[in-house]
Amino acid sequence: MPFKILNNYELVPTIYLMNIAAPRIAKKALPGQFVILRIDEKGERIPLTIADFDRRNGSITMIFQAVGKTTMHLASMKAGDELLDFIGPLGNPAHIEKVGTVILVGGGVGVAPVFPQTRAFKEAGNKVISIIGARSANLLLWEDRMRKVSDELFITTDDGTKGHHGFVTDIVKKILESGTIVNRVVAIGPPVMMRAVAGVTRPFNVKTIVSLNSIMVDGTGMCGACRVLVGNETKFACVDGPEFDAHLVDFTLLMNRLAIYQPEEKTSLDKYKCEREGCKC
Amino acid sequence: MLERQKMPLQDPKIRAANFDEVALGFTEKQAVEEAKRCIQCKKPSCMKGCPVEVKIPGFLKDVAEGDFDSAIKEIKTDNALPAVCGRVCPQETQCEQVCVLSKKGASVSIGRLERFVSDYERRKSVQVPEKPDPTGKKIAVVGGGPAGLTAAADLAKTGHSVTIFEALHEAGGVLIYGIPEFRLPKEIVRAEVGYVKKLGVTVLLDHVIGKIETVDDLLSEFDAVFLGTGAGLPVFMNIDGENLNGVYSANEFLTRVNLMKSYKFPDYDTPIKKGKHVVVVGGGNVAMDSARCALRLGADEVTIVYRRGEDEMPARAEEIEHAKEEGIIFRLLTNPVRIVGDGKNWVTHVECINMHLCEPDESGRCRPAPTPGTEHKIEADVVVIAIGTSPNPLVPRTTKGLEITKHGTIVAKENGETTKKGVYAGGDAITGSATVISAMGAGKKAARAIDEYVRGR
Ligand SMILES: Cc1cc2nc3c(=O)[nH]c(=O)nc-3n(C[C@H](O)[C@H](O)[C@H](O)COP(=O)(O)OP(=O)(O)OC[C@H]3O[C@@H](n4cnc5c(N)ncnc54)[C@H](O)[C@@H]3O)c2cc1C
Ligand SMILES: Cc1cc2nc3c(=O)[nH]c(=O)nc-3n(C[C@H](O)[C@H](O)[C@H](O)COP(=O)(O)OP(=O)(O)OC[C@H]3O[C@@H](n4cnc5c(N)ncnc54)[C@H](O)[C@@H]3O)c2cc1C
Ligand code: SF4
Ligand code: FES
Numbered sequence: 001m002p003f004k005i006l007n008n009y010e011l012v013p014t015i016y017l018m019n020i021a022a023p024r025i026a027k028k029a030l031p032g033q034f035v036i037l038r039i040d041e042k043g044e045r046i047p048l049t050i051a052d053f054d055r056r057n058g059s060i061t062m063i064f065q066a067v068g069k070t071t072m073h074l075a076s077m078k079a080g081d082e083l084l085d086f087i088g089p090l091g092n093p094a095h096i097e098k099v100g101t102v103i104l105v106g107g108g109v110g111v112a113p114v115f116p117q118t119r120a121f122k123e124a125g126n127k128v129i130s131i132i133g134a135r136s137a138n139l140l141l142w143e144d145r146m147r148k149v150s151d152e153l154f155i156t157t158d159d160g161t162k163g164h165h166g167f168v169t170d171i172v173k174k175i176l177e178s179g180t181i182v183n184r185v186v187a188i189g190p191p192v193m194m195r196a197v198a199g200v201t202r203p204f205n206v207k208t209i210v211s212l213n214s215i216m217v218d219g220t221g222m223c224g225a226c227r228v229l230v231g232n233e234t235k236f237a238c239v240d241g242p243e244f245d246a247h248l249v250d251f252t253l254l255m256n257r258l259a260i261y262q263p264e265e266k267t268s269l270d271k272y273k274c275e276r277e278g279c280k281c
Numbered sequence: 282m283l284e285r286q287k288m289p290l291q292d293p294k295i296r297a298a299n300f301d302e303v304a305l306g307f308t309e310k311q312a313v314e315e316a317k318r319c320i321q322c323k324k325p326s327c328m329k330g331c332p333v334e335v336k337i338p339g340f341l342k343d344v345a346e347g348d349f350d351s352a353i354k355e356i357k358t359d360n361a362l363p364a365v366c367g368r369v370c371p372q373e374t375q376c377e378q379v380c381v382l383s384k385k386g387a388s389v390s391i392g393r394l395e396r397f398v399s400d401y402e403r404r405k406s407v408q409v410p411e412k413p414d415p416t417g418k419k420i421a422v423v424g425g426g427p428a429g430l431t432a433a434a435d436l437a438k439t440g441h442s443v444t445i446f447e448a449l450h451e452a453g454g455v456l457i458y459g460i461p462e463f464r465l466p467k468e469i470v471r472a473e474v475g476y477v478k479k480l481g482v483t484v485l486l487d488h489v490i491g492k493i494e495t496v497d498d499l500l501s502e503f504d505a506v507f508l509g510t511g512a513g514l515p516v517f518m519n520i521d522g523e524n525l526n527g528v529y530s531a532n533e534f535l536t537r538v539n540l541m542k543s544y545k546f547p548d549y550d551t552p553i554k555k556g557k558h559v560v561v562v563g564g565g566n567v568a569m570d571s572a573r574c575a576l577r578l579g580a581d582e583v584t585i586v587y588r589r590g591e592d593e594m595p596a597r598a599e600e601i602e603h604a605k606e607e608g609i610i611f612r613l614l615t616n617p618v619r620i621v622g623d624g625k626n627w628v629t630h631v632e633c634i635n636m637h638l639c640e641p642d643e644s645g646r647c648r649p650a651p652t653p654g655t656e657h658k659i660e661a662d663v664v665v666i667a668i669g670t671s672p673n674p675l676v677p678r679t680t681k682g683l684e685i686t687k688h689g690t691i692v693a694k695e696n697g698e699t700t701k702k703g704v705y706a707g708g709d710a711i712t713g714s715a716t717v718i719s720a721m722g723a724g725k726k727a728a729r730a731i732d733e734y735v736r737g738r
Binding site: 024025028038042043044045069070084085086087088089090217218219220221222223224225227229234239253256257259260261264265267268271 | 448449450486487489492493494513514515517523524526527529530532533536537541542546547548549550551552553554625626673674675
């Protein structure tokens, strides 16, 4: 039962937006959940967060960065093409509740999964402060969408080409130090960023939630590939998460485990590029 | 008494480097000769050893007469997956154990003959029974493993409209993701699933029940639900170092190899760590399969570490024998105490301790105990933990009124009835990890109970 790609385009360099027709999944999807997809018979199963969903049209939106074989292949696909498998909604939905003031932090492609949560926290009656960051201004995602659902929006770029010159954590720290009462922080992005945010909020004792992107296979709790250490207990990110209390997460283990297949990933990508560009290696 | 026919096998040296089937199957002549060994007992004890009561002497008689078509028909009235059962059932503790000839030396090779006739049929063309009149009743089957496939087949044969919801991208359960190609070719599993589909069963893949639909959602659309969700949650040992890079649960290791075909990487995209020194912990079929996969991926040395002795190993006798022939090292009465890494999170070795057996406990098995002062190291760059699985909590967690035991298994009566009205269960989901044939037996019983229930509605 293949799944049709409705559209697929580059939002900013290397980051793509894809809509898939999947009415049954769209009916059930909630912020914080993800899908697992497989392009074709020989493909790997990869997880992507549900960046948005449209229950009426029956579609799911994903935003992904082309970093390796599968995501690059995905980036090359066109409207009308099909994915062989599309499984979801997986993982637990984000805990959206009225707590007061919430800071939502999105780094890089992490802005995409932060968006539906930002909207939901706003709709739940919270004061919403968003901070979105990227390496450079041209890589900044969804500024307009985020602005619409935020009370305040801050932008940071590593190279200073837009907004604050520096990291998202600088802004988080400034807000907390200014004495503003913050009841929750949600941070999604590269593990180094999530670890840094956890470090900043810890001394202020602000509950901080991160979404972990460990390597997955089935996404149903069957294999344990996705295991992470939270509060010294092994958890399966796909069924116990993907969201966890940032102050309890062992980020070093997460990063070490994300690197398990680096040599194989390179082999796979080289082979793909080679085949696509038609060399004879 | 005639001599037992020898199963033709791939040479151990050659097969240790490929994923092709190890046992090649009887020739027609061998099959007839072997079947002739059956003395056609008046009160056949073999049938009592078969959980689904295949009419064994009946089909053996057909084979002895060279009438393979009648033989397969006879088997299929009781067993929908004979090509699978003929390959993976532990016959030595079932039908063949109680065959009268086993007392006189060697039982009839019932399993191998079951395999022979189903292979014969598959090569020819599979007969599908005529479709019965539809009853208008709709039944949802959750999980496409042996329990679910059997329940679905039986319910379809009685005229109900059946839909299987399977979480993975291929149906078959453990037969697809767990048991390797060299023991059970996937083409055979696909053919068996194809047969179930030909009976009129709809199979919806990529449907994780508890997520895309809950059991309660299904109950609003279907007259009854069967849960055949298996026991797929990996159990770890809770020792130091289990999260090191290179340490796998057997489920992950086997899923990568079998379901995702990572032994064909990079032609297939899913990677796997091919260890040089692989340690597999456990003594069941799962451990044997993991060890033999690791060997075929190219390991120099594969060691099975098991805390009891060989007699206590729950694996099929044939698999242990084949593993030994292939050069797998067995370290019995040995148990890991921790897994050690290199400081960069990569596993380097397993620290073990010797065990000794004491008096048998109530379960009849000897409880092993560590022998102090015998700690030692085994080098390893890949470690596979194959000490068991428990049922996945996804469905119970999302289903109101479905009771589970403290082991996580679904509470069900002999006929599969659960604590929730209209919901039946069977297979590993209610027993914990068991066998293909017991899961099929449970699927069959539940199908009978479901049939009664929906007709009475
Ligand atoms: C719950 C979850 C949600 C995610 N959401 C998004 C998202 O919305 N957008 C996005 O761009 N990325 C997301 N990711 C990461 C995404 O899955 C990986 O980038 C993708 O799998 C890379 O595959 P590849 O073949 O292109 O690259 P590869 O070269 O194979 O891998 C690049 C890196 O991605 C990671 N990775 C590889 N395989 C997997 C796998 N099977 N599962 C998880 N990570 C893997 C590894 O860290 C690896 O080093 C998410 C991951 C998880 C676990
Ligand atoms: C490696 C290995 C080797 C084995 N070797 C042998 C052997 O040689 N002989 C033997 O007799 N037995 C063997 N067994 C045991 C045997 O395979 C199992 O007892 C049998 O498969 C159980 O059947 P089942 O239908 O109950 O469950 P499974 O085969 O586990 O099937 C359950 C199915 O349900 C699906 N599922 C689970 N949750 C959901 C959900 N929420 N929604 C939708 N679908 C879901 C799963 O994806 C799976 O496909 C082996 C087991 C393993 C792991
Ligand atoms: S017990 Fe053995 S000899 Fe007797 S009928 Fe069964 S298979 Fe034949
Ligand atoms: S991805 Fe397999 S258990 Fe989480």
